């Protein structure tokens with residue numbers, strides 16, 4: 007079982023669209039995939055459930071908010087008890103042997119994020135503060151060690167566009183981080199901050215884990231790379247300005263750049279998941295953009311395998 011956090015604290019760059027389609031593509035290959043929606047906007051959840059279904063079937067008892075609330079995440083309910091199997095998309099997967107499960111989000115998760123952050127403070131000794139840091143940041147990592155999660159081949163976590171505590175629990179819980187980004191000035195500038203912040207978090211966690219009294223395991227979260235999204239093509243190549251920013255990140259070398267991209271195509275991605283089924287399962291298998299996405303998914307899968315082999 008491998009865990010990937012799909013994150014970028016820049017909003018609207020295609021994180022959720024990538025997560026939904028990547029999950030569906032890999033499930034379509036016969037694998038068992040779990041998607042975790044950690045964004046209070048809950049767009050990933052609404053890619054698989056209508057607002058009415060969410061309200062009637064999920065809102066009260068079966069969202070990630072229930073798990074994060076309380077004194078310490080996981081005290082009220084076990085994470086595995088929140089797993090649901092969205093029916094519409096899974097109807098399309100019956101022949102494949104694959105499955106796409108979800109842990110849904112809740113719009114009030116935003117309040118929980120702030121409350122969790124407040125809980126970090128208040129330690130009276132350095133040891134106590136470090137203990138709190140490890141307990142809170144490592145909560146999702148510990149929960150995912152439960153045997154129920156080992157049945158999945160892949161867990162994809164869709165993060166909110168921020169670097170709040172909930173997002174940090176996802177980074178600590180992940181083997182890999184995948185960064186969707188637009189090829190423009192501000193987005194590529196943001197990637198440097200993001201890499202730096204993630205590296206600092208991992209280093210701090212491992213420092214505390216190594217010197218603390220607890221049994222916390224060091225983490226080895228690594229960047230799978232940047233996936234450029236909403237890329238505009240002209241004559242089979244990204245348009246000049248976008249090509250410039252893509253090359254800039256590649257040459258910078260701080261984080262790998264995947265050769266596959268998600269092209270700008272409102273026709274394919276604009277209404278992603280509106281009917282409960284992501285684009286890759288809705289469009290003809292020969293569609294150029296579907297083929298392109300499949301190549302990207304295969305590249306990501308190879309990146310995961312390489313990480314395991316290291």
Ligand SMILES: Nc1ncnc2c1ncn2[C@@H]1O[C@H](COP(=O)(O)OP(=O)(O)OP(=O)(O)O)[C@@H](O)[C@H]1O
Pocket residue numbers: 016017018019020021022023024045047049165166167235236237268269270271272273275276277278
């Ligand atoms: N490749 C694409 N081509 C065209 N439109 C796209 C593409 N990818 C995503 N979109 C559209 O862009 C919008 C933002 O995408 P998405 O919600 O996936 O981004 P996000 O990074 O998850 O946003 P947020 O930061 O708000 O969570 C959506 O309306 C989506 O349908």
Ligand SMILES: [Mg+2]
Pocket residue numbers: 021022023045049050164165
């Ligand atoms: Mg999103």
